[in-house]
Amino acid sequence: ETGVTQSPTHLIKTRGQQVTLRCSSQSGHNTVSWYQQALGQGPQFIFQYYREEENGRGNFPPRFSGLQFPNYSSELNVNALELDDSALYLCASSLGAKNTEAFFGQGTRLTVV
């Protein structure tokens, strides 16, 4: 186990709704990155948080937003859900914002109907 926990593990939402996914990083890790993994694809980088500030963003619209808290846990919020948002959402924690070994959580499987 990596020590990175995500909640919930599964979620079903209706198109147009909003969702919040949560991630607790590994102890001592100050950096959290979020990825979206569609079925049969590699993870796609959404954004990264380092010491409570957004530190880089991938090609995702503004309705994808996030937070990092003083204890380095993090949230991913998605507004106005679309069917194509259905995917596995992965949180990865690391020590430092530079590209180091990433420890992934088990993911949240989001289904938008």
Place this chain on the structure above:
Amino acid sequence: GQQVMQIPQYQHVQEGEDFTTYCNSSTTLSNIQWYKQRPGGHPVFLIQLVKSGEVKKQKRLTFQFGEAKKNSSLHITATQTTDVGTYFCAGPGSNTGKLIFGQGTTLQVKP
């Protein structure tokens, strides 16, 4: 934009056969990482290569980083059923500096 490509997409082998997956980046990478994702699981870090031409071994797994630092390979000798899963390479993005993953190679091993 920057791309990381992997081939093949799928590979079916008989247990005991060897397996290789190849990773190519459209740009030079400062490092490359490899991850394994079991069916229904999450990516698990295997290794990071940093130096040009670097070769690292983990038991039956051999990882190589190309001289130009634009390609990499993972070779598994004498596959076992426990090797089943999808193997991803990932490199730092040139714009974001964060990880860009290949689409993965899914390995099936027949006992």
